[in-house]
Amino acid sequence: MVDNIIRQIAIRQPDLYSREETQVYKDRKGDKMQEGKLALYFEKIENSKVHCHLCPHNCVIKPDGVGVCRVRKNIDGDLYSLNYGKVTSISLDPIEKKPLYRFHPGSMILSAGTFGCNLKCSFCQNWSIAHDNKASSYAVDVKPSELVSKAVETRNRGNIGIAYTYNEPSIWFEYVYDTARFAKKEGLVNVLVTNGFISKEPLIDLLPFIDAVNIDVKAFTPSFYSKICGAKLENVKETVEICSKNCHVEITTLVIPGLNDSVEEIEELSKWLSSISPEIPLHLSRFFPNYRMTDRPPTPVETLKKARDKALERLRFVYLGNVW
Numbered sequence: 001m002v003d004n005i006i007r008q009i010a011i012r013q014p015d016l017y018s019r020e021e022t023q024v025y026k027d028r029k030g031d032k033m034q035e036g037k038l039a040l041y042f043e044k045i046e047n048s049k050v051h052c053h054l055c056p057h058n059c060v061i062k063p064d065g066v067g068v069c070r071v072r073k074n075i076d077g078d079l080y081s082l083n084y085g086k087v088t089s090i091s092l093d094p095i096e097k098k099p100l101y102r103f104h105p106g107s108m109i110l111s112a113g114t115f116g117c118n119l120k121c122s123f124c125q126n127w128s129i130a131h132d133n134k135a136s137s138y139a140v141d142v143k144p145s146e147l148v149s150k151a152v153e154t155r156n157r158g159n160i161g162i163a164y165t166y167n168e169p170s171i172w173f174e175y176v177y178d179t180a181r182f183a184k185k186e187g188l189v190n191v192l193v194t195n196g197f198i199s200k201e202p203l204i205d206l207l208p209f210i211d212a213v214n215i216d217v218k219a220f221t222p223s224f225y226s227k228i229c230g231a232k233l234e235n236v237k238e239t240v241e242i243c244s245k246n247c248h249v250e251i252t253t254l255v256i257p258g259l260n261d262s263v264e265e266i267e268e269l270s271k272w273l274s275s276i277s278p279e280i281p282l283h284l285s286r287f288f289p290n291y292r293m294t295d296r297p298p299t300p301v302e303t304l305k306k307a308r309d310k311a312l313e314r315l316r317f318v319y320l321g322n323v324w
């Protein structure tokens with residue numbers, strides 16, 4: 001109970017929470033020294049287990065175990081974030097690359113990512129940092145204040161802020177939360193490029209510091225989400241609905257031959273999006289065989305054009321991605 005109260009204070013009165021610093025702990029199995037940051041959104045339960053509430057997987061984690069995302073670990077009955085301050089990828093990108101086409105067009109954004117993911121999409125385009133266990137070994141340490149300083153330094157190259165991207169930023173929550181708050185104080189914008197599979201409470205706590213999101217709606221059938229991504233469409237829809245009331249939102253759908261490319265499915269997706277707002281931009285992106293999905297060809301450009309035409313019946317802004 002006391003721990004839950006401490007975590008509430010951390011979120012509601014963040015200046016009372018000691019930030020930036022990670023703790024070093026001893027791995028009980030290997031006697032190995034590791035580093036982590038005490039996580040938010042968990043509760044201690046029986047037998048030194050913890051219950052993580054950061055995403056809808058709601059993992060119950062035994063001592064020394066990790067959650068589905070593999071980046072939150074139970075250490076002696078507390079939950080630690082293993083990727084806090086660990087950066088595997090960083091680049092100054094055009095904002096259109098996120099993709100965000102209707103948010104400060106023509107500007108640049110400092111883009112950073114870590115390792116891990118809470119989904120298991122077999123077509124993952126960023127699997128080397130999302131799913132490869134080796135990714136953590138080449139991460140470099142970058143404190144929130146250091147990433148913000150870098151973003152400020154690159155203002156003269158057109159940078160407007162920080163994008164948390166490349167792998168899934170919601171499972172980097174504590175780091176994103178700390179960095180986004182520092183960035184706001186410097187007048188920078190914060191952007192999330194996310195799969196949208198995050199629980200409602202942490203999302204609502206983070207959104208005051210977020211200016212724009214690109215959310216993957218990977219398909220519009222529950223079966224695609226459960227079979228191919230190990231997640232639920234309903235949770236992603238809820239994230240889109242909440243974000244659209246709080247910040248600029250664009251949506252990306254990777255159109256995969258034979259799986260989510262029917263005109264009927266694109267129609268259902270655009271009908272639902274237009275019920276939130278017909279102004280929400282939709283990016284229909286071309287699939288290329290990758291990771292564990294090598295059994296089908298790249299999406300025919302003709303399929304994408306038909307999908308765009310159908311979506312344009314309901315939405316004002318529909319773009320094709322990965323088409324040259």
Ligand code: SF4
Binds near residue numbers: 053057066069072
């Ligand atoms: S964030 Fe990770 S540990 Fe927490 S519920 Fe989601 S998958 Fe499980």
